[in-house]
Amino acid sequence: MRNALKLVAVAVAAVVVAGTATAQSTADDIAKYREMIADGNPAELYEMQGEELWRTLRGPKKATLEKCDLGMGPGVVKGASARMPRYFKDTGMVQDLESRLLTCMETLQGIDPKLVIDGKFNSGERKTMDALVAYVVTHSKGDAIKVDMSNPKMKELYALGERAFYYRAGPMDFSCATCHGEDDKRIRLQDLPNLTTHKGAAAGWGSWPAYRVSNSQFWTMQHRLNDCFRQQRTAEPIYASEVTIALSVYMAAKANGGEVMTPGLKR
């Protein structure tokens, strides 16, 4: 909260300095501010924890995640998240990073996925998940987004994701497209990427998961999507449920070829 206030102060100062500031120069100043804070992204602290958790014996089976197959072979983390969501033969499902990590935690360590699925954000096993995600996504930074859409299941989920994206719901009759379907939209001072275009999807999908300066929290994509539903004032989705993965497939496919900038740093 106090961080949010500080940011408002920065933003107000930027507007005052610019006098009759146009929307463009305000955006430039925000970009400058982002550049200034980009050097010390606290997501690195989560990454360090995640790296340790990856190698820690945990769960009833007292095992590490070092044999976890994220689609590049057991234990390969480099480049794995740039290629997710993807279809996994062993589970017969399309999985995003979080749902795949749940599979690994269950099969290798014997940890009940319900602890995460029914948990609360920023606590317990979901917090563990945050750190693991930070660790994995850091190892795709700079790679190109490369999601393989050839599997029919991927196409199926893409279609479902597209429907969910345009599906209006809640007391305000909002869909994702209401905010993310046009260029140059903003909520307060945050630019909203137009996720229906390659450029916008690459900017959005490519920079989440991210550390949020305004609340000092690291947010995974599941957390990000959950909050989109909350802002839509509609029922929040079940963690790692099909609709969340479908929306991820939709965004990732649109973003294909863009740069992975994770972990991002957000206001």
Place this chain on the structure above:
Amino acid sequence: MANPMRIRAAAKEGVTEVRVLMSHVMETGQRKDSSGALIPAHFITELTAKHNDKVVLSAQFGASVSTNPYLAFKFNGGAKGDKVTVSWVDNKGDSRSDEVQVS
């Protein structure tokens, strides 16, 4: 025990730049939790940075510093392989010290 810091130190033309990312809640003592009770203050009060055994920076921190603070500073001297140590103490008496080699 507090979580580790991430420290990077790089020497260039006789000046060493140190960048430190600390893991700390930095509670001001003025916030309330969901039940309305005050969250007790918990923040770093003192920070010391050493080049080998010589103190190059000593700072007093307070409640106005953000969660997970980031600190960057430069000092004269320092060469590849030298040791840089950063330590902090908070108002609850908790402390943390990490060291890194200058690259």
